[in-house]
Amino acid sequence: MTDTSTNNVPARTSNTDAEPFRQLVSELETVAQLDTAATDSFEFAAAAVNRIASATTIDELFDAAEKSGEGLPSMGDGNWRHLGDPINVQDIRFRKSDEKYREHGLGTMAIVDYTTDDGEGFVIGVGAPNIVSALRRFQTLGAFGEGKSLRLRVRSKSTGNGEMLYLTRP
DSSP states (O other), rough: OOOBBBTBBBBTSOOHHHHHHHHHHHHHHHHHHHHHHHOOOOHHHHHHHHHHOOOHHHHHHHHHHHHTTSSSSOOTTOOTTTTTSSSEEEEEEEEEEOOOHHTOSSEEEEEEEOOTTOOOEEEEEEOOOOHHHHHHHHHHTTTSBBBBOOEEEEEEEEETTHHHHHHOOO
């Protein structure tokens, strides 16, 4: 197991090699704090509870319960719905990861807004460090946003520790 006790920098990384890592982690922490302040998860929960509390029939209650996740990233079991398909990244936000994911990750997750080739829009959250850091770098390089999208594929590869997600050109 890799020791990540010092700013999440793996112990096998030399101090010189770790500087870009530390800078990116620091940048992501700052951006995640700003994004988290902009959208309080309580707002999502309150909207869901309001819909549930306002239901007057069993059908309305089921409809409200099924819509509880509207506006939230579709985390599900962590699988990308369009794994291997070309997608068009429209925008991205960052949030602090749940505590249980911070020890062996960046401490930040990306909320990705994307469309498929048929124009349908989706939102998904991802915490894989290589995906989060690559998406942040694409963002800082101006690859998407302000009416521009980034076309890519999210792929997976079996490893000794499970599936590893990675990005490729479309």
